[in-house]
Amino acid sequence: MSHKRVLIIGGGAIGLAIGWRLARAGCSVALFDRGRVGCSASWASAGMLSPLSEAQFEEEDLLHLGLKAMEVYPDFVGELEAETGCCVGYRRDGVLLVGITQDDLEYLKFRYRYQRELGLPVTYLSGAEARSKEPHLSAQVSAAVWCPGDHQVDNRRLVMALKRGVEAAGGEIFEDAAVDELLIDGMRVIGVRVGEKVHKGDTVVLASGCWSRLMPGLPDSAKPPVRPVRGQVARLGTTREFALNTIVWYSRVATSTVAYLVPKGDGTLVLGATSEEMGFDEDVTAGGMFELLRAAWEVVPGIYDLRVVESMAGLRPGSRDDAPILGKTPVEGLIMATGHYRKGILLTPLTALTIAEVILEGRTPEIIRPFGIDRFGL
Template identity: 45%
Template sequence: MSSPRTSDVLVIGGGIIGLVTAWRAAQRGFGTAVVDPAPGGGAAQVAAGMLAAVTELHHGEQTLLGLNLASARRYPEFAAELTELTGHDLGYRRCGTLAVALDSDDRAHLRELHALQQQSGLESEWLSGRECRRLEPLLAPGVRGGLRVDGDHQIDPRRLTAALVAACERAGVVFHRVRAERLSVAGGRATGVVTPDGTALAAGQVVLAGGSLSGRLAGVPQDVLPPVRPVKGQVLRLTVPPRYAPFLNRTVRAVVRGSQVYLVPRENGELVVGATSEELGWDTTVTAGGVYELLRDAHELVPGITELPLTETRAGLRPGSPDNAPLLGPTELAGLLLATGHYRNGVLLTPVTGDAMAHALATGELPDEARPFTPRRFGAAALSEQPA
């Protein structure tokens, strides 16, 4: 690496996606820097960390499923590598997921999901309400049935983020703890960023990995600016005291009268309850209504949660894209790559994103599994859809 203000690769954004990109780039021998006022922050600080490729399957998202599955398959090795390198325990837990239905409408919905999973060749098992409750005795007696998906695991995103920061540091990644004010473009090529005090950080290649903020970085040409918007999610953290442990043995989730609720039990006693989905711009306030709805639905699913301490309420912003899939790799602007728009799947897609971005930085092309996620799929179409 040359001077600290010049690098081969400059990553804008030090959330999990930016960090994994920087780490993998540095491992490939690129002199790498990250620009972020507070590296290790971002949506992953709020996320529950479900690695739910199978239970998060939606109609029309089979392409995304391929990428999700590829990333899920890489998780064991990815987590082991990070832990070995940094000594951080990531809270990676292969506990599986149980998706249940509480009434006949929700049951029909879940049946449909099961059919789609089977068409897609995924492993999931339909269980009666009684069988669900044998697995998780604290589930409400009204459970009508459910899907057992042993392949949907979980990780603690906060610990994952901390480990990625440590891994970056070990790999020699430079952290510029400032905000990227604008992208520098010269001769039709991205050349770095300018910080608020006017300092120029130069780089051979720039990766925009700013989460929901990616869509509003100054200096990015309109036709390259990623169509990413913030989607607010409120998430609660409860604690399972040792005398109530284990409380739940696996991730439990349901659609309760149309809204998603999940409970993710960590081995350290944390129980994450999420999440709302709100299109309210950059608002990250926690509201009485958000907390009420989450607790109401979670209580309907697992009545005993009322006994647990409520230790944290927080809201984060998912980087939503028009097709709910990420934008990865080179853009129409030479020297600028994107790694953003991961929406609900940022934590799940972290391993595959790191690999795909390192490959793209080295070769100029995305690897096969990531090719459908090129930002170019939006190019002209996204532009023509913009209101005047």
């Protein structure tokens, strides 16, 4: 049992999951969010756990992190569900990466060859084979890559379960409580200030997503280079006649649009997502929705008649190299857990387990060593 006093700044999936692991290990945990917990990027997310379909050239460390994250997911959500009684909608759907035009197919083949070189279990399918897996695909879809090892979770249920988990394990959650300053003495963290109130702690975890860099009191050597990357999403209501079996993912090469369709257990279909550099602007725009709906409709025309139940935008915390920033910093007691960009829901359990190890045991697990803030040479 640890008796450390740990303060967590930010109650997205990342901060909550770390809080849950530490509280159940006996730490005295206080988590602060400037709004309601779980309502920022973690709420906007599509909840895909898709390291295979998202494998990018030049990102092998990140791919290994993602594959490791997949390994720990089932046990993590199993424990969370058992402790909280909440179901988080973990599903082993698989992802179909699809293409229509010649340039889509060239890109698909190029990615497929790379996935195979990495030894990933993926299969190249003709359009007809793809339609036998997912009958709602358009007749225009001419080929696909099937990634059965990619899964999904209901990210909204996940954050709500994590909130319950923190509280059930004795952690305190303060909402509408923006941390106004990180308090440092010499190069050691001593607490945080929320309004007029000072909260003291041995350890502070910076998990405030795309806002992490803005925290007053952070020295330059510990300012994580993260920025907001806007993602717009829509949720459509499916019907009895129309429900997808798998996640469908379309990279529309002609307009550099990515559209994915993710069927959820509550009967909604998440349509995501734009990727825009618009600072902290969280507007949903006509152009963003247009691009998304057009690309999604091209591959799954049946969405045309579905009801739009929601649209929103979220800000992904993107780092300079699109990889997360995890672990110790030059300030003693200050721990980073930010910059998760497009993979924060996938990386939530692994981040929580590894950051808990850093805090409880004082050692940095091998798997997160490439992701320290020291890689930026600040």
